[in-house]
Amino acid sequence: MRAKIRTLIDGAATGLAVLATVLVVAPLVAIFVYLVYKGAVSLNWAFFTHNPVPVGETGGGMANAIVGSAILLGVGSLIGIPVGIAGGIFLAEFGRGTKLANAIRFTADVLNGVPSIVMGIAVYSLVVIPQGHFSAFSGGVALGIMMIPTVCRTTEEMLLMVPHAVREAALALGVPNWRSVLSITVRTASAGIITGCMLAFARVAGETAPLIFTAFGNVGWSEKLSEPIAALPLQIYVYALSPYDEWHRLAWAGALVLIVLIVLAVSLVRYVTSRGVLKGAS
Amino acid sequence: MVIAQVPEIHIHQSELLPESGLPDNRPTEQSAQQKASAIRAYLLSRGNSALADRGFHWLMVLCALSIFGIVVLIAFELMERSKLAWGAFGLDFFYKAYIDTFSGKPMYWDPVNSHFSALPFLYGTLVSSILALLLAVPLAIGVAVFLTEMCPGFLRAPLAFITELLAAIPSVIYGFWAVSALVPLMKVYVNPALIKTLGWTGLFADDNPTGLGFLTSGIILAIMILPIVSSLTREVMTAVPSSQREAVLALGATRWEMIRTGVLRNARIGIVGAIILGLGRALGETMAVAMVIGNSPQIQRSLLANGSTMSAVIANEFAEASSDLHLSALMELGLALFIVTIIVNAFARMLVWMVTRGTPSSVH
Numbered sequence: 001m002r003a004k005i006r007t008l009i010d011g012a013a014t015g016l017a018v019l020a021t022v023l024v025v026a027p028l029v030a031i032f033v034y035l036v037y038k039g040a041v042s043l044n045w046a047f048f049t050h051n052p053v054p055v056g057e058t059g060g061g062m063a064n065a066i067v068g069s070a071i072l073l074g075v076g077s078l079i080g081i082p083v084g085i086a087g088g089i090f091l092a093e094f095g096r097g098t099k100l101a102n103a104i105r106f107t108a109d110v111l112n113g114v115p116s117i118v119m120g121i122a123v124y125s126l127v128v129i130p131q132g133h134f135s136a137f138s139g140g141v142a143l144g145i146m147m148i149p150t151v152c153r154t155t156e157e158m159l160l161m162v163p164h165a166v167r168e169a170a171l172a173l174g175v176p177n178w179r180s181v182l183s184i185t186v187r188t189a190s191a192g193i194i195t196g197c198m199l200a201f202a203r204v205a206g207e208t209a210p211l212i213f214t215a216f217g218n219v220g221w222s223e224k225l226s227e228p229i230a231a232l233p234l235q236i237y238v239y240a241l242s243p244y245d246e247w248h249r250l251a252w253a254g255a256l257v258l259i260v261l262i263v264l265a266v267s268l269v270r271y272v273t274s275r276g277v278l279k280g281a282s
Numbered sequence: 283m284v285i286a287q288v289p290e291i292h293i294h295q296s297e298l299l300p301e302s303g304l305p306d307n308r309p310t311e312q313s314a315q316q317k318a319s320a321i322r323a324y325l326l327s328r329g330n331s332a333l334a335d336r337g338f339h340w341l342m343v344l345c346a347l348s349i350f351g352i353v354v355l356i357a358f359e360l361m362e363r364s365k366l367a368w369g370a371f372g373l374d375f376f377y378k379a380y381i382d383t384f385s386g387k388p389m390y391w392d393p394v395n396s397h398f399s400a401l402p403f404l405y406g407t408l409v410s411s412i413l414a415l416l417l418a419v420p421l422a423i424g425v426a427v428f429l430t431e432m433c434p435g436f437l438r439a440p441l442a443f444i445t446e447l448l449a450a451i452p453s454v455i456y457g458f459w460a461v462s463a464l465v466p467l468m469k470v471y472v473n474p475a476l477i478k479t480l481g482w483t484g485l486f487a488d489d490n491p492t493g494l495g496f497l498t499s500g501i502i503l504a505i506m507i508l509p510i511v512s513s514l515t516r517e518v519m520t521a522v523p524s525s526q527r528e529a530v531l532a533l534g535a536t537r538w539e540m541i542r543t544g545v546l547r548n549a550r551i552g553i554v555g556a557i558i559l560g561l562g563r564a565l566g567e568t569m570a571v572a573m574v575i576g577n578s579p580q581i582q583r584s585l586l587a588n589g590s591t592m593s594a595v596i597a598n599e600f601a602e603a604s605s606d607l608h609l610s611a612l613m614e615l616g617l618a619l620f621i622v623t624i625i626v627n628a629f630a631r632m633l634v635w636m637v638t639r640g641t642p643s644s645v646h
Contacts, residue, residue, distance in 0.1 A: 006536050013538035017432060020424025024508055025441065028448050031459055031505070035451075086345030094339055095346070104346045106631060111353060113559070113627035114620060115566025117593045121600065121616045122356040125363045145352055152349065164319065178338035199450075206452025209568040209593070213601045233454050237569060240458040248462070255455045262450045270443060 039256020042249040051221055052235075058246055062254055064221045068136070068230040071223065072215055073205055075140025080147025080204075081197050085186075087148065088155025088193075093181050105156070108149040119146055120210035128214060136222070136229035139215025143207065147200045154196025158189040195269045202265035206258050208233040232258060353624075360617040366610035367398065375614060376400050391579035391595070393604045398611035400618065402579040406496065406589035410571060411564040413500025413585070418508045419557055425508075426515035431541050442513070449509035457570035460502045465574060468501075469493030473586055487584035494576035497585045502574055503564045511560040518552025518637045519545055548637075555633025562626040566619060568593040592619045 046061045053060035087104070095101030119142050127138035162185050170180035186193065208231075211217075216228040217238065223229075232254050239251035367375065379388035380397040389395075390402045429441060473493060476486045522545050530544035531537075546553070576588025577598055590598075592615045603609040 006539070010536035010538040013541070014432060017424045017428040020421045021428040021441075024421050024425050024512070025444065028444065028505070028508075032444075032448065032451075034463065035455060035459060083345045083348055086342050087349060090342035090346035094342055101346075104349055106628070107353060108349050109631050110624055110627045111349060113562045113566075114356070114623055115568060115593055117566065117568040117596050118356065118360075118616050118620045118623070121596060121613060122359050124600070125359045125613070126355065148349060148352065152346070177335045181338070203450060206450075206454065208452065208454040209597055212597055216601070233452060236458060237454050237573075240454070240461060241573065251458060255458060258452055258455065262452075263447060266443075266447050266450055270446070 035252075035255060035259060038252040039259065042252040043256055044253075047250065047253045052219055052250070055244055055247075060246075060250070062230075062232065062235055062250060064218065065230040065232045065235040065254070066257070067221070067223065068215070068218065069205065069232040071136055071225070071229060072139045072143055072211070072231055073201060075137060075225070076143030076147055076204060077197070077201060079141060079144025080200065081151055083144075084148045084151025084197075084200070085155050085193060087152035088159060089181060089186065091152065091156040092159035093185065105153070108152050112149040112153075115209070116146060116207050117209040120213055123210065124213045131226075133226075134214065134216035134228040135226050136215055137225045139211050139229065139231065140225075142210040142214045143204045146204050146207065146210065147197075150200035150203065151197055154199065155189075155193050158192030158196060159185060161192070162188045191272050195265070195272045198265045199269050202262045205261055206233050208237050212237075356620060357617075360613055360620060364610050364614035364617050366607055367614045368610075370607060371398065371611075374399070375611070376404065376618070390581070393599075393608050396605060396607050398607070400592070400611075400615055402581050403590055403592040403595050403615060405581050406575065407565055407591040407593070409496050409585070409589070410499045410503055410575065410591060411561055413496060414503035414507055414564045415557065415561055417500060417504035418511055418560060421504075422508050422512035422556075422560070423515055423553065425512045426519055427541060427546075429512075429516055430519045431537070431545065442516075445509040445513050449513070453506070453567060453569040454573075456502060456506055457573035460498065460570060460574045464502060465493040465498060467493075468498050473497075476586070484583055485585050487582075487586060489584070490576070490586050490588060492576065492588070494574055494588055495584075495586045496575065496589050499571045499575040499589075499591075500585075502570050503567055506567060506570060507560040507563050510563060511556050514556035514559060514634060515549075515553050518549045518556065518634060521552070521638045522548045552634050552637030555630045555635075555637070558626055558630035558633065562623050562630060565626065566593055566623050568597050572597045592616075 044061075046059055047063075048061060048066065049063055050059065050061035051064050052062065087108070091101050091105055095104070123138055123142040123145065127141055128134055131138065166188055167180060167185055170184040171177070175184070211231050211234050215231050215234065217234045218228045218230040220230075236251045236254045236258075239247040239254075242248070375398065379390050379399045379401055380392070381387070382389045389397060390399045392398070425445075429438060433441070469492065473486070476497075477488045480486050481488065526544045526548055527540055530540045535543065571591050572594035575590060575594055577590050577594060578588045579590050579595065580588070582589065596612050596616055596619075599608070600612050603612060
């Protein structure tokens with residue numbers, strides 16, 4: 001009797017876990033398919049080549065926002081990727097096991113959890129107020145700061161996978177330590193580090209909150225770092241909340257572009273880390 | 283002569299060992315590693331191009347330290363800019379409301395008369411985040427249990443991939459989906475049903491026909507934090523040694539009993555950490571919430587009423603703040619959000635760490 005009840009409870013628990021999984025995965029997949037479908041029917045060539053048109057006219061695209069996002073992400077990457085990689089090199093190559101490295105790793109993880117809107121207002125007060133106006137540069141700074149912790153941590157993880165023997169071989173040949181780190185260790189882990197950077201890049205590419213009061217958005221074409229600039233997620237935000245169907249269509253198309261970027265980055269990361277090329281040498 | 287020097291260098295080896303925590307029962311590999319590290323330490327000590335090496339070392343340290351710098355700089359800037367509001371309202375900002383002398387009603391956020399109180403935003407942030415946790419946590423744990431303990435191998439990788447993908451989709455896209463699909467659904471089906479069946483509790487009042495509000499933002503937040511909570515829970519559950527599982531099974535337990543006593547109980551600190559980390563995400567989530575919560579600074583008992591959160595009000599009002607005091611009050615909200623998320627995240631990371639760092643877990 002008792003055994004029977006226990007088997008029943010076991011079955012019920014299994015059923016509940018399966019149910020939870022179905023309840024989670026089904027809607028999530030449905031959302032994903034919905035987003036891709038909406039984007040796919042909305043996307044056309046004009047999206048990439050035309051600027052937005054005034055309300056009431058059909059057609060138009062987000063060419064200015066795509067260029068704007070590219071410029072913002074370029075500035076962000078210039079700030080975030082070198083600093084992040086250097087921080088990762090410190091954590092993996094110099095500071096391993098020290099208290100300082102543990103504190104930095106911990107801070108990076110915590111910084112990763114700070115809401116992006118807080119980054120936005122901090123950069124506003126740091127760059128926009130002294131400058132006196134919204135600018136593409138300040139938006140790039142905000143994105144760059146957000147990239148640092150992610151890049152730093154993935155770089156560290158990738159470097160930790162490089163076997164000691166590789167470093168020792170370099171040092172045994174009389175290569176100075178800095179060269180051994182840059183051209184041997186980092187080189188060995190480069191595939192992983194590059195995909196880590198791509199992941200950070202894809203993540204900040206969709207960030208809207210920190211751009212609202214730094215890059216600010218722009219209805220026209222702008223390439224100047226000192227002027228407000230359009231960005232894809234900002235444009236999606238504005239268009240999504242508008243009452244016009246044509247603008248909704250453009251917003252769906254923009255969402256699809258961001259999603260494709262993210263799918264590419266996430267699959268690349270999985271591919272590189274699962275292939276285990278780095279571990280193979282040990 | 284050179285060989286004779288090598289053993290002395292063993293002093294430095296502790297720094298060079300990987301701290302990934304190799305289990306103690308693999309002595310052969312570890313000693314091989316130690317030997318290798320000693321050679322490395324010896325080579326490092328020869329001081330080959332010492333100046334370049336030292337410069338490189340310090341450059342890397344500097345970049346790593348910049349992470350500290352960023353945190354300090356953010357805190358400093360926000361404190362500087364929120365001084366005005368702090369001077370005007372002090373601590374009252376967080377718990378007192380200004381009572382309108384004519385109507386006798388509390389006025390929380392009134393840019394026209396320069397009266398600011400964070401109360402409705404604290405309330406909105408808390409209510410929407412708690413709703414999100416209530417919805418997401420049981421499901422997330424169920425998914426994690428399924429994936430680690432029951433799932434057939436061929437399903438595991440694709441499911442993990444999907445979770446990772448969904449965690450990376452931008453907030454604004456979730457918000458757009460919510461506005462165009464979830465809000466109409468709530469408006470037409472869910473809200474009327476809730477009002478009909480649970481209206482007597484007072485939690486579901488029939489005075490907001492828009493479909494926006496606390497409940498809708500709670501649902502979208504739950505969808506957004508599910509991936510992170512479930513993948514972290516999975517991580518801590520995987521960290522429980524399989525000897526625990528085998529021991530419980532050997533005593534004749536069913537699979538569920540094994541999961542409950544052998545896995546969940548050992549991983550509970552880490553699971554709490556994962557939940558708190560999800561809370562941290564929910565507290566700071568901005569765009570999706572700003573799009574569906576209705577954005578009105580009020581405190582309502584009904585979960586279907588419009589509200590606002592700390593991050594949503596910053597996103598909505600910051601760019602067009604009407605006065606210096608208004609801007610300063612928004613900065614103070616940002617500072618409060620910053621401090622709260624730092625504390626929540628630090629606490630959660632520590633809890634997750636305690637489990638995955640291989641502290642000995644014990645059966646109770």
